[in-house]
Amino acid sequence: MNKVGILCACGEELEPFFTYMNGVKMKEKAMLKFYEGTIHQRDVVAVCSGVGKVNAAIATQILIDTFHVTAVVNGGTAGGMAEDVGIFDTVVTKQCAYHDMDDDILTECYPWMPSVYFEGDRNLLELVREYGKGREKRILFGTIVTGDRFITEEGREYINEAFSPLAVDMETAGVAHACYVNGVPFLAVRTITDTKDYAGEDHFERNCEQASVISAELIAGLIKSL
Numbered sequence: 001m002n003k004v005g006i007l008c009a010c011g012e013e014l015e016p017f018f019t020y021m022n023g024v025k026m027k028e029k030a031m032l033k034f035y036e037g038t039i040h041q042r043d044v045v046a047v048c049s050g051v052g053k054v055n056a057a058i059a060t061q062i063l064i065d066t067f068h069v070t071a072v073v074n075g076g077t078a079g080g081m082a083e084d085v086g087i088f089d090t091v092v093t094k095q096c097a098y099h100d101m102d103d104d105i106l107t108e109c110y111p112w113m114p115s116v117y118f119e120g121d122r123n124l125l126e127l128v129r130e131y132g133k134g135r136e137k138r139i140l141f142g143t144i145v146t147g148d149r150f151i152t153e154e155g156r157e158y159i160n161e162a163f164s165p166l167a168v169d170m171e172t173a174g175v176a177h178a179c180y181v182n183g184v185p186f187l188a189v190r191t192i193t194d195t196k197d198y199a200g201e202d203h204f205e206r207n208c209e210q211a212s213v214i215s216a217e218l219i220a221g222l223i224k225s226l
Contacts (some may be wrong), residue, residue: 005069013076053174146173
């Protein structure tokens, strides 16, 4: 993995990465700003994709086609779904899926997937496990689901029954989808800003900065371990 793409949805999620990046140069494409540099001597390209799964997929395809990244890591924040997931826990994708798409769209049509789930890269998963041992903040490994709406109480029961996810967001499956069809390793590392008991955009806004710092630190450690 010679060059790693780092994708976040918003500027606040991307900002902590600049603490770790050296030799940063910016290029623009498709109304997006791509920041090339190094983290721990590893070439990286970081981008703020904008919110939503289509925006995330567009940015991912550009990372692959234009910047020739050999892996993509999706960082930032997410909402907690499982009862035991707490604020500032970090969820790493074993797998992810869309919660707002009919099941057969991806399995019966292009790209003819064996299931509705995109899998996180096993090598990257193991590196996160090793790096995360002994850290004070919890790291959880499991399912993240993605859709183009902020989940509060409405829709939570259906999503939990259908997917049993640890977390929900608006980008991860879009990134994974683009990586899947290109054969590029993918992983998401998302830190929790809001839960069922601490729901709503006010909690997201209150916790986004600290959660983004936690996610970025873990991803920088992952890159160091490559």
